Amino acid sequence: MSETWWRGAAIYQVYLRSFADGNGDGIGDLAGLRARLPYLSDLGVGAIWLNPWYPSPMADGGYDVADYRDIEPSFGTLAEAEEFIAEAHALGIKTITDIVPNHGSDRQKWFLQALEAGPGSPERERFHFRTGRGESGELPPNDWQSIFGGPAWTRIADGEWYLHLFAPEQPDFNWDNPEVVEEFHDVLRFWFDRGVDGIRIDSAALLVKDMDSLGGEEAYTDLDGVHDVYRGWRRVAEEYDDRILIGEVWLPDQERFAQYLRPDEMHTAFNFDFLACAWDAVALRCSIDLTLATHIPLGAPPTWVLSNHDVTRPVTKYGRADTSFSHADRKHGMPSDPVLGERRARAAALLAMALPGGLYVYQGEELGLPEVEDIPDELRQDPIWVRSGRTDAGRDGCRVPLPWSGDEPPFGFGTGSTWLPQPLEWKALTAEAQAANPTSMFTLYRSGLHLRRELLGDGTLSWLSDAQDEVLAFRRDSGLICVVNLGAEPVALPEHESILLASGPLEGDLLPSDTAVWLRAV
Numbered sequence: 168m169s170e171t172w173w174r175g176a177a178i179y180q181v182y183l184r185s186f187a188d189g190n191g192d193g194i195g196d197l198a199g200l201r202a203r204l205p206y207l208s209d210l211g212v213g214a215i216w217l218n219p220w221y222p223s224p225m226a227d228g229g230y231d232v233a234d235y236r237d238i239e240p241s242f243g244t245l246a247e248a249e250e251f252i253a254e255a256h257a258l259g260i261k262t263i264t265d266i267v268p269n270h271g272s273d274r275q276k277w278f279l280q281a282l283e284a285g286p287g288s289p290e291r292e293r294f295h296f297r298t299g300r301g302e303s304g305e306l307p308p309n310d311w312q313s314i315f316g317g318p319a320w321t322r323i324a325d326g327e328w329y330l331h332l333f334a335p336e337q338p339d340f341n342w343d344n345p346e347v348v349e350e351f352h353d354v355l356r357f358w359f360d361r362g363v364d365g366i367r368i369d370s371a372a373l374l375v376k377d378m379d380s381l382g383g384e385e386a387y388t389d390l391d392g393v394h395d396v397y398r399g400w401r402r403v404a405e406e407y408d409d410r411i412l413i414g415e416v417w418l419p420d421q422e423r424f425a426q427y428l429r430p431d432e433m434h435t436a437f438n439f440d441f442l443a444c445a446w447d448a449v450a451l452r453c454s455i456d457l458t459l460a461t462h463i464p465l466g467a468p469p470t471w472v473l474s475n476h477d478v479t480r481p482v483t484k485y486g487r488a489d490t491s492f493s494h495a496d497r498k499h500g501m502p503s504d505p506v507l508g509e510r511r512a513r514a515a516a517l518l519a520m521a522l523p524g525g526l527y528v529y530q531g532e533e534l535g536l537p538e539v540e541d542i543p544d545e546l547r548q549d550p551i552w553v554r555s556g557r558t559d560a561g562r563d564g565c566r567v568p569l570p571w572s573g574d575e576p577p578f579g580f581g582t583g584s585t586w587l588p589q590p591l592e593w594k595a596l597t598a599e600a601q602a603a604n605p606t607s608m609f610t611l612y613r614s615g616l617h618l619r620r621e622l623l624g625d626g627t628l629s630w631l632s633d634a635q636d637e638v639l640a641f642r643r644d645s646g647l648i649c650v651v652n653l654g655a656e657p658v659a660l661p662e663h664e665s666i667l668l669a670s671g672p673l674e675g676d677l678l679p680s681d682t683a684v685w686l687r688a689v
């Protein structure tokens with residue numbers, strides 16, 4: 168693949184602890200992933216992005232990193248990670264790993280040293296330690312709130328407080344400290360030296376803080392200094408051939424978002440606007456146009472994300488009366504029609520796959536897994552569940568171990584019971600059952616991803632429908648036409664030479680409601 172492999176790639180997201188278990192302890196691992204590489208190759212993905220695979224106490228599913236230069240023992244060893252990278256390369260699949268720069272684990276060596284070294288020490292300067300307010304410092308230094316709920320400050324034994332934008336087990340690094348900057352350059356080189364092709368940058372718009380600010384997002388989101396960090400990272404990436412930086416940049420303002428894609432910063436970033444958008448033709452058209460207008464002038468490929476490990480599974484989301492998504496309201500418990508949800512999720516998949524640029528597929532999306540909403544309370548692991556005062560069920564429901572084969576749990580995931588329970592109904596959704604079924608979600612994804620390699624990916628589109636239509640129709644550079652009917656009534660297909668793929672059955676020459684089709688133009 169060329170230097171621009173990533174511009175149109177389909178990147179498959181592996182949440183390792185729920186992908187496949189190689190040693191029977193109920194936790195996914197590198198052995199399980201390596202054994203399933205042929206599955207990913209057959210599915211037709213160009214790259215694999217793995218959520219954090221480093222040693223971690225798992226207070227936030229691995230986003231609390233205890234050692235940036237090693238592998239979590241329950242996942243395997245560094246040697247196995249290197250073998251995995253080589254095996255993926257042999258299949259033409261790139262590897263992307265996740266770097267978490269905003270915060271480390273409270274068990275990470277620097278934080279332990281900071282606790283030991285005491286107030287005023289250079290070790291504490293690598294974090295945000297402060298004295299508290301009130302007569303004896305019993306009140307936090309300011310009123311900033313954690314993104315997971317509750318105060319963003321925790322007090323330690325000697326009376327100082329430290330800042331954590333997420334859980335208390337995730338102390339924030341001080342990005343004004345040159346040692347922090349240097350350390351992460353070195354971590355990037357560590358993984359690039361081991362053959363990693365790309366880095367996904369966690370919570371990329373945070374990092375730099377204005378400690379004098381009263382709080383709210385503007386105190387720690389998208390401050391100007393953060394761009395210096397990524398300019399430095401880009402220079403490191405360019406010491407190597409063909410390595411990329413992918414930002415997790417949640418910013419509603421597209422102009423601010425675009426700043427991260429300047430030629431001396433990140434190569435690409437997730438487009439969450441599309442993910443958050445409701446199943447509505449006018450809204451989707453708006454989101455697509457805005458995305459294209461943001462990316463094309465910068466020369467950056469747009470990206471399309473239908474789901475990830477932080478959001479509600481698409482078949483559940485699209486089966487609800489309100490089909491939009493926001494972190495502020497996950498709509499847990501809102502009824503969802505599974506038939507309608509699957510129908511729309513299939514159409515959405517063909518839409519996202521046909522759009523110009525890069526595509527992200529989160530494990531299980533290709534199996535049409537629903538959100539698991541009835542996980543017993545005592546088994547829930549997401550810190551959001553506890554920190555929100557149990558008002559937000561959190562993200563465990565999209566992180567349940569995958570069903571691979573067989574009639575009962577653990578459905579070929581491994582041999583032992585899984586770390587989150589799998590619903591019995593997943594019998595019908597195993598990869599094995601779906602691979603044998605020509606109309607399954609898996610078969611749709613596999614066909615779509617293979618055709619996409621040939622005919623889609625990076626490039627441009629021209630609209631055939633109007634901005635106010637209930638039908639989205641566009642033509643790609645290769646002559647492929649994608650039509651999605653979001654209206655209630657069937658519509659006539661445009662003139663075409665042949666039908667390449669459809670998300671559901673057609674009614675003769677009519678495209679039914681909530682259905683998408685790929686056509687070869689005449």
Ligand code: TEU
Pocket residue numbers: 227230267314333369370415417476477494495551
């Ligand atoms: O997420 C960053 C983030 O701010 C949101 O996606 C967050 O999960 C959401 O606002 C909660 O409602 C990244 C990771 O993707 C996520 O899994 C981690 O928990 C988070 O960073 C902290 O590292």
Ligand code: CA
Pocket residue numbers: 188189190191192193194195196241
């Ligand atoms: Ca295991």
